[in-house]
Amino acid sequence: MLENVPAAELSCVGRGVERIDTVEKLSGAAYYTGDLRFPGMLFAKVKRSPHAKARIARIDTHKARALPGVHAVLTGADLDVRVGLYLVDKYVLARDVVRHFGEAVAAVAAETPEIARKAVDLIEVDYEPMTPVLDPAKAIENGAPLVHPDLGSYDYVKEVFSPVGGTNIANLSKYRKGDVDKAFAEADLVVEREYTNPSVQHVPMETHVTVGQWQPGDKIQLWTSAQSPFTVRNLFCHAFKLSHNQVRVFIPYVGGGFGGKAGIHLEPLACSLSRAAGGRPVKIQATREEEFSLLPCRSGLVNRIKTALTKDGRILAQQMTMLWDAGAYADYAVNVTRASGYSAAGPYEIPAARIDAYTVYTNKPFGTAYRGFGHVEFSWGTERHMTVLARAIGMDPLEFRKRNALRPGSITLTGEVIREHTGNVTRCMETVAKAIGYGEELTPEWQQRELETGRRIGKSVVALHKAPAMPPFTGTAVVLRMNEDGTVIANLSLTEIGAGTYTSLAQIIAEALKFPIERIKVPVENDTDRDPYDWQTVASKGLMLCGNAAILAARDLLGKAYDMAAQVLRANHCDLDHDADRIFVRHNPECQVPFRALAVGYAYPNGNGIGGPLVGVGRYIAQGLTNLDKETGQGLPALYWTYGAHGLVVEVDPVTGEYDVLKVASAFDVGKAINPSAVRGQIIGGMIQGLGTAMCEGYIYDANGKLLNPNFTDNKIPTSLDMPAEIEAFVVETPQVDGPFGARGVGEHSMIAICGALGNAIQDACGADLTKMPIRAEDVWRALETAGPLLESSATIRNRAACNTRER
Amino acid sequence: MRIRVRVNGRDYQQEAPDHWTLLRFLREGLGLTGTKEGCGAGECGACTIIMDGLTVNSCLVLAPEADGTVIETIEGEAVAGELSPLQRAFHKHHAVQCGFCTPAMILSIKAFLRTNPRPTVREIQEAIEGNFCRCTGYQQIIEAVQEVTGQREGQEELGHA
Ligand code: FES
Numbered sequence: 001m002l003e004n005v006p007a008a009e010l011s012c013v014g015r016g017v018e019r020i021d022t023v024e025k026l027s028g029a030a031y032y033t034g035d036l037r038f039p040g041m042l043f044a045k046v047k048r049s050p051h052a053k054a055r056i057a058r059i060d061t062h063k064a065r066a067l068p069g070v071h072a073v074l075t076g077a078d079l080d081v082r083v084g085l086y087l088v089d090k091y092v093l094a095r096d097v098v099r100h101f102g103e104a105v106a107a108v109a110a111e112t113p114e115i116a117r118k119a120v121d122l123i124e125v126d127y128e129p130m131t132p133v134l135d136p137a138k139a140i141e142n143g144a145p146l147v148h149p150d151l152g153s154y155d156y157v158k159e160v161f162s163p164v165g166g167t168n169i170a171n172l173s174k175y176r177k178g179d180v181d182k183a184f185a186e187a188d189l190v191v192e193r194e195y196t197n198p199s200v201q202h203v204p205m206e207t208h209v210t211v212g213q214w215q216p217g218d219k220i221q222l223w224t225s226a227q228s229p230f231t232v233r234n235l236f237c238h239a240f241k242l243s244h245n246q247v248r249v250f251i252p253y254v255g256g257g258f259g260g261k262a263g264i265h266l267e268p269l270a271c272s273l274s275r276a277a278g279g280r281p282v283k284i285q286a287t288r289e290e291e292f293s294l295l296p297c298r299s300g301l302v303n304r305i306k307t308a309l310t311k312d313g314r315i316l317a318q319q320m321t322m323l324w325d326a327g328a329y330a331d332y333a334v335n336v337t338r339a340s341g342y343s344a345a346g347p348y349e350i351p352a353a354r355i356d357a358y359t360v361y362t363n364k365p366f367g368t369a370y371r372g373f374g375h376v377e378f379s380w381g382t383e384r385h386m387t388v389l390a391r392a393i394g395m396d397p398l399e400f401r402k403r404n405a406l407r408p409g410s411i412t413l414t415g416e417v418i419r420e421h422t423g424n425v426t427r428c429m430e431t432v433a434k435a436i437g438y439g440e441e442l443t444p445e446w447q448q449r450e451l452e453t454g455r456r457i458g459k460s461v462v463a464l465h466k467a468p469a470m471p472p473f474t475g476t477a478v479v480l481r482m483n484e485d486g487t488v489i490a491n492l493s494l495t496e497i498g499a500g501t502y503t504s505l506a507q508i509i510a511e512a513l514k515f516p517i518e519r520i521k522v523p524v525e526n527d528t529d530r531d532p533y534d535w536q537t538v539a540s541k542g543l544m545l546c547g548n549a550a551i552l553a554a555r556d557l558l559g560k561a562y563d564m565a566a567q568v569l570r571a572n573h574c575d576l577d578h579d580a581d582r583i584f585v586r587h588n589p590e591c592q593v594p595f596r597a598l599a600v601g602y603a604y605p606n607g608n609g610i611g612g613p614l615v616g617v618g619r620y621i622a623q624g625l626t627n628l629d630k631e632t633g634q635g636l637p638a639l640y641w642t643y644g645a646h647g648l649v650v651e652v653d654p655v656t657g658e659y660d661v662l663k664v665a666s667a668f669d670v671g672k673a674i675n676p677s678a679v680r681g682q683i684i685g686g687m688i689q690g691l692g693t694a695m696c697e698g699y700i701y702d703a704n705g706k707l708l709n710p711n712f713t714d715n716k717i718p719t720s721l722d723m724p725a726e727i728e729a730f731v732v733e734t735p736q737v738d739g740p741f742g743a744r745g746v747g748e749h750s751m752i753a754i755c756g757a758l759g760n761a762i763q764d765a766c767g768a769d770l771t772k773m774p775i776r777a778e779d780v781w782r783a784l785e786t787a788g789p790l791l792e793s794s795a796t797i798r799n800r801a802a803c804n805t806r807e808r
Numbered sequence: 809m810r811i812r813v814r815v816n817g818r819d820y821q822q823e824a825p826d827h828w829t830l831l832r833f834l835r836e837g838l839g840l841t842g843t844k845e846g847c848g849a850g851e852c853g854a855c856t857i858i859m860d861g862l863t864v865n866s867c868l869v870l871a872p873e874a875d876g877t878v879i880e881t882i883e884g885e886a887v888a889g890e891l892s893p894l895q896r897a898f899h900k901h902h903a904v905q906c907g908f909c910t911p912a913m914i915l916s917i918k919a920f921l922r923t924n925p926r927p928t929v930r931e932i933q934e935a936i937e938g939n940f941c942r943c944t945g946y947q948q949i950i951e952a953v954q955e956v957t958g959q960r961e962g963q964e965e966l967g968h969a
């Protein structure tokens with residue numbers, strides 16, 4: 001572990017200090033991209049497809065170009081540029097065909113947004129609508145219409161992904177462990193079911209916004225609401241065949257990302273318009289409606305799970321077929337498919353497994369990363385399934401989970417051995433079970449309340465895990481610079497999208513330097529010309545990788561300061577020590593030199609100087625990870641695993657299906673909570689965001705693939721009135737051996753498995769057997785009215801009659 | 809038309825196109841960009857300001873309608889560089905993550921507390937129901953309001969198992 005210091009000796013790490021970026025956000029002084037104005041700035045609007053699939057027969061832009069105040073009009077014909085993260089499949093503007101409702105076919109830059117809007121309206125597009133493919137199961141059938149007929153010729157990351165040309169399969173990831181057929185033959189019981197999730201929108205409160213400027217001489221500047229400045233730069237340079245030295249990306253304050261701003265989105269279009277407009281800066285801000293269909297969402301999922309188990313509650317084998325509904329472009333979906341494949345067992349040991357995870361193209365808005373990176377989606381199915389399995393053999397669902405939980409010595413799907421220090425999922429489950437009184441009799445008051453209201457109380461405990469989904473060689477760097485007064489500025493390129501990581505990093509740096517946190521500045525804005533490289537702000541990996549780099553940078557800076565001090569004090573390096581203000585000789589503390597005197601180089605009284613400005617550099621790269629074997633999925637993908645559990649109490653009206661979440665308790669093994677208040681904020685914030693997915697969110701299409709609910713009236717997100725009456729957040733701290741002060745990331749995990757927790761608690765309350773996200777009151781009612789779904793087992797699921805006659 | 813407003817105690821007179829919203833007038837006309845746009849359709853509350861003592865979604869008010877009114881925005885909340893008690897409570901309780909909903913959230917609560925200085929949790933929830941926050945899950949915002957109304961001291965602890 002980097003810096004394994006006993007808790008009692010820590011002065012900054014482990015404390016819920018106030019965030020370093022809050023004051024400016026509270027006073028309205030923080031500038032987000034949409035607040036920026038530049039001389040000569042133009043405003044862009046986009047013409048979007050009303051069809052899910054159509055041939056573009058004709059685009060006439062004459063009238064738009066003739067409108068006074070219009071500086072640039074672009075269509076797909078003007079831009080033979082394709083972009084893609086892992087699979088290069090998307091034109092900046094649709095060319096010849098549109099592949100999803102809401103796709104951009106043309107764009108205008110004008111002096112005001114009004115002129116741009118009017119010009120967009122004047123663009124005439126003749127479409128020849130084609131039959132869209134909307135259902136991922138149909139999309140992989142032989143002879144299905146192809147979303148990308150040229151898939152076989154696209155560029156992609158060959159070491160990792162496997163697109164199948166001539167089909168709609170953008171990627172197939174396979175995982176193979178043990179003898180599955182033998183296990184199924186020997187099982188006491190086999191249960192097979194299907195669970196589904198719709199696409200869901202991230203809904204950052206700040207929509208995507210970019211200001212792009214393509215200056216003459218091909219110098220490009222971007223101010224953009226993005227999570228990953230270097231990925232934007234890299235993909236931009238690839239797409240336009242530019243040198244990395246020609247493109248500069250600035251990230252101002254970002255109003256939430258949740259994965260939706262992780263890749264490259266509006267940047268190529270803004271810059272292309274700027275180029276066409278002679279280099280004037282061009283701003284594009286997505287409307288909320290555009291946020292739903294022009295920009296990406298989370299992929300839908302059809303998750304078929306077949307499990308072999310013994311009567312005494314041991315899972316022997318599991319077979320899973322996951323159809324990820326990626327929509328029209330692969331974006332992150334291919335990697336969501338890969339990462340959720342190797343995680344798909346959940347935090348349980350499955351001795352034999354066969355998992356096929358498909359990324360399927362359909363004619364819908366496309367999927368990208370979203371907090372949890374596939375785990376929110378598949379854990380809905382897997383955690384429902386765990387409870388269904390337990391009920392099928394008459395075992396308590398928590399006991400069943402504990403019996404199969406990963407423990408030291410367990411082997412994951414990809415062949416990794418779980419160790420003592422990996423974390424403790426059982427402890428997480430026990431913590432939340434206790435917090436919600438799982439397995440306890442209802443109190444007399446609650447029994448009385450059930451009698452009076454006719455409502456039923458149900459409880460559940462679910463478990464989860466996730467590792468950062470990232471290339472095995474993901475690296476980062478942190479540069480620390482000491483100012484003249486001994487304060488320190490940290491340069492790094494993780495972005496502060498709201499998670500609070502910058503404050504935790506400031507704490508880590510303060511602790512590593514033994515300085516008070518007030519002396520550490522981590523500037524919120526990023527600049528690819530000035531800051532060192534970071535891959536992306538995703539995957540809950542930032543705290544660990546940047547934290548380690550920050551510690552190494554602190555050591556480097558101190559080492560250089562000690563070198564200078566050794567010379568100034570005529571002392572051995574090894575005899576030196578320091579406190580917040582000075583370096584001194586340990587056995588003669590009056591022999592000292594203040595950091596201030598060393599910060600920009602030491603000056604002797606006669607004017608001679610030595611050393612030079614203090615700069616510390618720390619680099620860190622994930623250690624020992626590998627690509628996965630394409631046929632078996634074996635290898636080492638996980639930087640670490642963060643385990644967690646939710647306990648949920650629900651009250652359900654068994655007649656109408658209406659329900660209220662009364663309590664959620666959540667626990668995560670974070671290794672070490674660097675800032676407990678920030679951790680609590682991540683736990684609660686993610687849990688509520690997850691409840692949104694569970695209770696009400698999701699894309700609804702008509703039969704032609706038109707999105708019907710691209711707004712907050714028809715796609716509700718949780719408000720303050722949707723909060724559970726009681727919320728508790730816990731951490732377990734099994735230190736991560738290679739984590740900074742033992743920490744591991746937890747930014748995404750709180751959102752995972754909460755859907756399953758809700759479904760299982762509702763089933764516990766009234767027997768409703770739910771298989772589809774989201775769970776609205778009418779879905780509970782419907783599940784109570786109809787028999788349970790497909791269930792090839794001897795499971796005896798309590799039905800409505802049982803619920804109504806249930807005795808306490 | 810020429811619009812006369814008093815914003816955060818300062819008088820302004822400025823031309824604005826008739827179709828501009830008050831939100832746009834504040835942001836682009838007066839340069840007060842602390843008020844944010846989250847939807848432009850009256851659904852998210854990110855543009856909440858106080859107009860003549862009442863909270864409004866400034867994206868739904870036309871700029872000419874604001875002529876002659878008294879307006880409070882986030883820029884007027886900190887006085888002489890000092891955070892207000894409400895802002896300080898938000899700071900202390902980690903009630904801010906990305907910060908995009910924060911200015912509006914502060915304004916909603918400020919107006920609400922004038923009429924209800926010791927609200928229950930339920931009343932706080934009702935008061936901010938129209939202000940979406942995608943990051944915090946609202947809990948730490950509510951704790952901040954409890955503190956500033958004298959109903960809570962200290963930070964809620966993260967449980968250690
Ligand atoms: S921006 Fe005004 S309510 Fe959303």
Ligand code: FES
Binds near residue numbers: 255256904909910944
């Ligand atoms: S803090 Fe991000 S939306 Fe509220």
